[in-house]
Amino acid sequence: MTKMDFSFLALSHSIDMTFKSSTSIDQFLYDFMLLFVKEDDIDCVNHKIKIKILQQNTTELKNRVDTFIDKYKDSNLKVFQLRSYFQKLTEGEYFFIWPGNPLTTEQRIDFYKYLTSLLEGNDYETIKSQMKELFGEIKKVYSISAFDASTKKTIGEQDKSKRVCRFCNNTRTNISFNNIAHAISESLGNKKIILNEECDECNSEFGSASGIESS
Ligand SMILES: [Zn+2]
Incomplete structure (x- = not known):
């Protein structure tokens, strides 16, 4: 091996x-x-x-x-x-x-549930049903990723020529995808979860003084 x-x-x-x-x-x-x-x-x-x-x-x-x-x-x-x-x-x-x-992801979540039950001294089955109640509906429409400080992830189309900006749908005149766009605002502490499908113009608009990032 x-x-x-x-x-x-x-x-x-x-x-x-x-x-x-x-x-x-x-x-x-x-x-x-x-x-x-x-x-x-x-x-x-x-x-x-x-x-x-x-x-x-x-x-x-x-x-x-x-x-x-x-x-x-x-x-x-x-x-x-x-x-x-x-x-x-x-x-x-x-x-x-x-x-x-x-x-x-499912296995990871199960392991985390088990660790939580050990930490809190609760029964694993109780934690499992509480989590199901909390996240059951969300899990039907979203995929959930477990992540921590060591996670690096890019979301969306890798090939730049095939990318469609999820904010403007490529309706801007000059569409380019050269800047690094953060899938969750960088101001919230996200450094490593990168969004491929955000064009440079949308990205700079969100990051400008009047943009959503500064708010
Ligand atoms: Zn855009």
Whole structure:
């Protein structure tokens, strides 16, 4: 194996990681997975190790991560992101580790619900039905994306020649799509969710002194 994806999900911070190399990373992955193994996860009789996807950020884990980073710091694998991730979580915070295929939005939301139930000491099923009540109707007409500080996303047509501005419908005389347009106003703190389908003229009008951004 030369490549493996992992997602870490916690209420305070989530991240997707990819470990890849031109050579085998089997030993690396084995050591990596051992970070999350507890004594009672090891079945010595059948030579099996179980890794629970629900984990807790503890000092002990952070120490193991430090040792792991020390071992692999000279490799080309991006191990340092592990330390910064666990430093961002609060002490004792629960998180999920998910190997392989990227999670769907639905799966992410379910994981967040579960983490919320743990944090608030509520029953998972109760939280689930509350969320359904809150978001059920919205979810019928909108797609919901979970995101945090590490998310980068562009919305809309990638090919500039095919873009239609969703505000003026390309009715302006000079249509161009060269500026970076923020899908949610930059003044609200959004830096990374970019809208492809906003033409330069609409963009500069929204951002002008009398535009919607300054309001
Ligand atoms: Zn426009």
